[in-house]
Amino acid sequence: MPSRRHAIADDLRHQISSGHFKAGERLPSEAQLATQYAVSTSTLRNALALLQGEGLVEKIHGNGNFVRHPLRRITYAGGAAAPASWATFSAHLRMIAQTASIEVPSHLSTLLNVPPRSNLTEVLFTTDEGRKPRGLAYIYIPRDLAPATRSVVGQITVRPPDARPVLVEVQERVSARLPTQAEAGTLRISPTVPVLSLTRVSTDATGHVIEAASLVLPGDAVDALFTTRFATEERNSKE
């Protein structure tokens, strides 16, 4: 038996996909919709939270609920993918970086494989699409590898410069969770919208960590895409 919230979400979803509500349009107020469906405001808000989590609806505090433009999902390109998949979006994205030199936090010293209290460079990225934040990234780089400046505009992430150490392996761990209050505030999403939490560790041939990054991406607007190519000659031997 379907719960009320899902029934309402289904109905609204149909009205959106059928074009009754068009992209960019503002929905009736939550109070109106609640009356219309004969439910309490909380239940109606739960229904909207589902659609919001699917990226169909965008809530704007103090203004209204809006139908999202569906095709505008941003893609984080991981794996061996060339940055080419970024090209179509890069024009819309603006990145702001704050660089700081810090002592390695205790919880990162094991991850980065550096001695405790050594220095490293922390880069905090916020990525915006128009006025909307679309990404939050903490990147940590050993001090001796950090370049003075980095060209980053147009990509949500930076690869370590492939000049000096040879990049051998990148591990990216992805999880889905609810945002912390700070993340929800910075990304301007409601606490009920899931985020993709991505931890990336790049190592060189000697096993030293070149870069560690922690990314938080709002699940309603951003996907992550991992592409793996297998060389046709190099058949993967089963072990």
Add this chain to the structure above:
Amino acid sequence: MPSRRHAIADDLRHQISSGHFKAGERLPSEAQLATQYAVSTSTLRNALALLQGEGLVEKIHGNGNFVRHPLRRITYAGGAAAPASWATFSAHLRMIAQTASIEVPSHLSTLLNVPPRSNLTEVLFTTDEGRKPRGLAYIYIPRDLAPATRSVVGQITVRPPDARPVLVEVQERVSARLPTQAEAGTLRISPTVPVLSLTRVSTDATGHVIEAASLVLPGDAVDALFTTRFATEERNSKE
């Protein structure tokens, strides 16, 4: 200013990490906790939903809220990773597969790059750890490639058999969202727990799709890990 739910979640988080509440232990009932923190039950439940989304707490309907064993996160291994990372978990996982021959659904014909109404094999996997569902997978394979039986126990996913067509590229698209009601029911998670939604498409050298899979993994128990290795000789030329 921190909201009540986050303040309560922080406090409970500390009590868990400090060992005041131990792994496997049952928390006081929601009514008790609500009284203790002097909030309504809804607010307290919102706080618990946060911890649940982080994988710290497991809610069991009709029984109670339990502190999760922290180290037991399952990892979905994507990218070029060897199945080795599965070894430690495989003993705990049990997989059930249902195979059916179906006509290709319209929304999949473009994805699979097969003519509409052609036949393909659908495999529905449910993965369990003990009594808990930990994964839900729909895998579609063109009929002529589908083997009669597949050895799948111990892995949450199957790779297409590397016998016949040579696998060239795997694309995995990951997003974080809230589960549908059906998914929440099957995975036995609450609708507020985010899921990792993963779409995998494997193609051979000719661009034909060998396999398409749609996985839904509960965010509170499963991570996805993507490993990319760069051959040291093969320097990635920047284009």
Add this chain to the structure above:
DNA sequence: GAGTGGTCTAGACCACGAG
């Protein structure tokens, strides 16, 4: 200031699990 969504309350009633 008017109207919007965000948080929270103090309940009611239902569904589930264990004894």
Add this chain to the structure above:
DNA sequence: TCGTGGTCTAGACCACTCA
């Protein structure tokens, strides 16, 4: 059957946006 969590109600009050 009893105690648990799950859903929902009908509000109150606050925070934000826009005119």
